[in-house]
Amino acid sequence: MKTKENSEEILSSLANQGFRMTRLRKAIIGVFTGNGLPMSADELMEILRAGNTAFNKTTVYREISFLKERGVIQEIQFLHERVKRYELASLEHHHHLVCLRCNRVEDIVLENDLAEQEKSILNSKGFKVTNHMLEFHGICRGCHS
Numbered sequence: 001m002k003t004k005e006n007s008e009e010i011l012s013s014l015a016n017q018g019f020r021m022t023r024l025r026k027a028i029i030g031v032f033t034g035n036g037l038p039m040s041a042d043e044l045m046e047i048l049r050a051g052n053t054a055f056n057k058t059t060v061y062r063e064i065s066f067l068k069e070r071g072v073i074q075e076i077q078f079l080h081e082r083v084k085r086y087e088l089a090s091l092e093h094h095h096h097l098v099c100l101r102c103n104r105v106e107d108i109v110l111e112n113d114l115a116e117q118e119k120s121i122l123n124s125k126g127f128k129v130t131n132h133m134l135e136f137h138g139i140c141r142g143c144h145s
Contacts, residue, residue, distance in 0.1 A: 037106070041084070078135055114134075
């Protein structure tokens with residue numbers, strides 16, 4: 001999945017706004033820019049742990065809130081899950097394929113953009129769509145083979 005920003009650009013932008021660049025903040029941003037898929041806080045902590053990054057669970061949640069408030073990441077919650085997931089806000093517009101057996105999530109870019117449908121909704125209903133979420137639930141290739 002293509003992102004409009006890399007890790008260094010995000011860190012530089014935050015530093016220019018006067019925010020400190022802690023080791024943990026750098027590591028978390030690195031995880032998000034290196035992994036294009038939405039991940040839960042627990043999955044993020046597993047990746048940090050595997051990379052030998054020291055952290056406090058509370059601090060990770062604070063960092064997620066910080067990055068979310070500044071528009072670096074966005075929160076996603078799939079219908080079948082109770083857990084919140086996060087991904088870079090600067091990813092190109094996409095949707096998700098969600099396996100109901102193994103919970104694997106895969107990004108998918110639709111060939112036909114929904115912009116025309118959104119214009120039609122505005123014209124027919126007077127409703128301006130500012131955001132939408134579309135997810136496809138099913139069984140992935142690995143689970144149904």
